[in-house]
Amino acid sequence: MKLKYVLITFFSLFFLFENAIALETPNPPVNFTAFAQNNNQNSANSVYFKWMKNPEGTQPVMFILYVATENTKDLSKFKRTDYIQAGNLQEYSYVKSGFKSGEYSFFLTAAAIEANSILESKNSDIVSVQITNDEKPYIRIISQPPTYANVGKEYLYQLKVITNLSDNCPLEYRLQNAPKNMRIDHTGLIKWIPEENGVFKVSVIVGTTCKINVEPAIQDFAITVGQNNQGYVKILSQPPHTAVVGQPLVYQIFAQSNIRCPILYELITDVPNEVGFDKRSGLFKWIPTKPGTYKFTVKAYLECDEKISDSQTFLINVNDGHNDQACALITGVVEFESENQLVKEGRVNAWRIDKRTNANVTYSSPIQDGYFTLKVPEGIYMLNFDGPEFLNEWYKDAPTIDKAEKLVLKCDDQMKIHVFVQRKKHPKTFKVTGNVSNEQGDKPLMASVQFIPIDLDKNYRDPNQPIPNSFITKTDDKGNYSIQLPDNFIYRAYAVPMENNYIPQYYDKVESPFEADLIELTEDLSGIDFRLKLRHQYKNSFTGKVISDKEGNPLHSLVFAYLVSQQNTNTNQRFSQMAETDRSGYFRFENLIPGEYVLLSIPYDRAYTPGYYKMGEIATLKWREATRINVGAHMIDIIFEIRHKNRAGLKGIIQIDGVIIDNSGIIKKSEVPTNLNTLAGAFVYVLDEFGEVSDYTFTDINGKFLLSEIADGENTLYVDHIGFKTYQQKLFTDYSENIRNSGLIIVLDAEEPLSNDEPFDSIADIVSYPNPAVNTLNLQFSGKPGTSQLYIYDNIGNLLYSSSVSTSEGLNRTSIDVRNLNQGIYYLRILGDNFTKNVKFTIIR
Incomplete structure (x- = not known):
């Protein structure tokens, strides 16, 4: 056995093709279930389906959904309604909308295609669902509050609420917990002018004045007020990149701000005379008169404060309407x-x-x-x-x-x-065996075991040439499996249990494809075992949708939910969950550890750039800019929409490869640091000189990456990983000396709750003792007269403690009780009227 860590592209795991051999009819899907979801916005409802692909026999290319408008087992009463694409995963979900009140029955079939004929399986189990709009009364808050404010500037939050109560039952808004002078009116509009820095907790309750048995809606959130929470303007629209001589080009620039003030627009570079531009609307019009490459920079700023602004630089390639002649x-x-x-x-x-x-x-x-x-x-x-x-x-x-x-x-x-x-070697076939059981190894589990192939032979891959389907087998009643595999691929092994209360697992004992071991066959292989963990039994869940930014079309994507802050601070678990979107772009997460999550979406189509969910905006490239989703004990009714922009950067064939190491903050060439951990799953991408993404990838189990679509010129390499600072490095590439930049070694620093321009103060300015601390942390620091705020953050920036202390000119002393904090590394910030001091400390017990 040889476990080989090789440099691959993440997406080579997932692309499929149809096998050109005589096919048999697939076996029907298994574990088919359905339950109703009320949309709460109209009289139509949705049904949420889950099932598993049968691992035996011919693998389907699609599933077909049948519906009957009554509770029945009579197959003649069912109608074929939906075709659902089959992917590379074992477990599937799908949402169908538009149902009225009534009772419905459903079943599913699996289908393959041969010679333009559909080979359809027998039906799955038939399930029935009762849909009714006469549900119990409800009130739900569907809006998300702003979580930042500034001293002396008005904070506004308009609650949005949905309910099935009649118009004769008006809603009643009240603040159960709120800072001083915060008010809420009868429409749900919250107003507040903060008077001091700090973190302020708010609890809003929405009920009704009617005497009716309805549970009120409650929303809890915190507002951070501080010197660093400045106003902003952000351009959200995406520019065109091509135009044709003589044909009009129109670009509507759109920006938003957190300050109530008109936004104005300005072109700040020299432009052709024929360009028309409206300062107030941001409408850009142009009829190009000659071919070429044109650079534009537009600025959006506040009319009341021109210093608060954002700019966007973009490149437009103008052609004469005729392709280059092949001569x-x-x-x-x-x-x-x-x-x-x-x-x-x-x-x-x-x-x-x-x-x-x-x-x-x-x-x-x-x-x-x-x-x-x-x-x-x-x-x-x-x-x-x-x-x-x-x-x-x-x-x-x-x-x-x-x-x-x-x-x-x-x-x-x-x-x-x-x-x-050179001729490729003829592949040999080897036998691979293993076992699937529970985490303790004393209960065998029925499961499908997938070996996902990755081509060994290619330094370059034609994107039109696909990789074969996964090789799939099934365990017996003792949890054992056996499969024959060719040696011209390396593999990721993935076990999907038939019992839904266990978590699928990659080999060797990881739940992320980024961290899975890669298996290369040189002989028969045994001991590829899986030890599956039980799922957390929570009743929470939430749904989202992945779409393209310009057209709003659904995207086929992998979505990861990463836990970044737990509600129960007595435990410190690393947890993530993966989901795949259906053909309508929907995904669903359930049974999540309560806490705050960020979502990473990676579209299958590399024409779109991956990114983290950011409410109301295009997916961001940096995890620290992502919107955090607070998951509690129950289902979240909001559908989180992830919008992806096109990968519009300049393209070429220059290559950059290297390895990512954690926690030192240095970059070297051709010299691997020893005794350091590699970092799997880091998001590595390159921005061209106009700030557009040229290429991206994710690091493998050995921290390696390869970027192969870089253009010549000035580029910037970025590395982003949850829990780490974002790294960036200027790169100058060309087709003479720098066509392949090999052996980059990038070491990431763990994230600290400080901005880049706020280094830690020297020990002469602030002293913490004992360090490491056990129950009490003593502080000694120089200060000025006034009141200072004390904040403690964990190593990914979560605020865990805040208080205020009176300070005087010169030396100040105070103590903090840290008994409620777990073992680990923390960061303390002291924020005064005219000074900021920071220190790193450790707790051990």
Whole structure:
């Protein structure tokens, strides 16, 4: 057995294709369940479905939902209503809306496609659901409050409430817990002018004046008032990047602010004379008159305070409406090295490197019986050869891009080349065995075990060439399984239990695909075992939707919910959960440890940029900017909408690779630090000179990453991981010396609740003792007359303690009771009228 840590692209785990072999009818889905969800906004309701794919037999490409409008087992009364795409996972969910009151029955089938025919399984279990709008009365708060404010500036929050009460039962709003001078009116509008810095807890209750048995809605939240909570303006709209000569281009710029003041717009770069721009509306109009690449920068600012502003720089490529004429010819022969035999099939790709755009400029042609013909416009090119029988290769005889030769072609050039490639080894098959049981190992579990393949042979992959389906087997009644696998892939192994009260698991004992061991086969393999944990039994859940920013279309995506702060501070668990969206873009999480979560969404389509959920905005690239979702003991009625922007950065074929290490904060080349932990699942991305994402990836189990679509020029590399500071590094890339930047070693610092411009003070300014502390932390610091605020944060920035203390000129002393804090590393901030002091301390017991 050999566990190999190799550099891969995260998405190679998930893409599928249809096997070109004679298929049998799939087996029906298992564990099919359904329950009603009331939308609370109209008379229509939704039904939420869950099921599991049968691991035996032909794997389906879709599922088909049947509905009957009564409680029945008679199959003739069912109608086919929905087609649901089958993915690579074992467990599925789906939401269907638009049901009126009544009783319904449902079943599901699995289907494969062969020769344009649908091979449909027998039906699953039939389930019935009663849907009624005559439910018990309810009141629900669906809005989210602003959580930051500033001293002396008005704080406003308008509650939004939904209810099924009649208009004769008006709602009543009141504050159960609130800071001094905060008020709420009969419409649910909260007003407050903070008088001091600090963290203030608020509890709002919405009930009714009617004598009716209805549970009031309660919303608890905290408002942080501090010197760093400044007003902002943020541009939310996304610019176009292409235009055509003579055709009008319109861009409506849109910005928002947390201050009630008109927003004005301004173009702050020289622009062509034909550009029209409205300062108040932000409407940009332009009819280009000649081709070229044009750079624009627009500014949005407050009319009442021009210093509060945001800017956006973007690039527009204007063409004349005609594609570059293909006027140069490349022909060639491809044969196996040292064999004097032509290759049967393959593909040649010519990458143009002298044209900077936000799309890869690639020209492609098939290789048939050893010969190819490729027409291209004049320019500079690098050629790549790829096929099912030979190893990927760059011209000329180069296994990697940095060794490849550049071809300069002019119109009417005719170039003939002879290419020699290495034959792939014929795959061998090995037997893999293992066991699936509970965490203690004393209860065997029925489960499907998936081996998700990743191609070993490719330094470059044609995005149109898919990776095979997962290899799937099933455990017996003793929890044992056995499967035959070819050795031309490496694998991630994934066990999905048939019992829903156990958590699926990747090998070796992890729940995240980023942290899973990679298995390379060199012999028969045994002991690939899984020890599944029981699910937490909570009754909470929430639903969300993933969409594209411009069109609002649903996106197929993987969504991760990361726990960043627990409600129960007596425990300190690392917890996350993964979900996959259905074809309507919906996802659902349930049985979550109560606490605060951030959501990371990774669309399958790499045309969109991954990001963290941010309420009312495009998904952010930085976890610290994400909106935190407070999950309690019950279901959250809000649907959290994650909006992804297009990956619009300049594209090329320059490569950057390296490894991410945690907690030192240095960068080196070709020198791996010893005795340090690698960081799996770090989000690594590159922004071009205009701030757009050119390429991205996630680090593997060994902390490695590869970016391969970088353009030449000035770029910025970013690394983001929950619990760590965001790292950034300027990179200058070109196609002469820096076409491949290899061996970067980036070490991330653990997150601290301080901004980059606020370093820790020296020991002469502040002393904490004893350090490590046990029950009491004593402080000695220099200060000025007045009142200072004391704040304690954990290592990812959660505020755990706050108090105030009177200070005098010179040396001050005070003590803090830390018995309620767990063991660990903490950060103390002392915030005075004219000074800020920070210190790091540890608690041990």
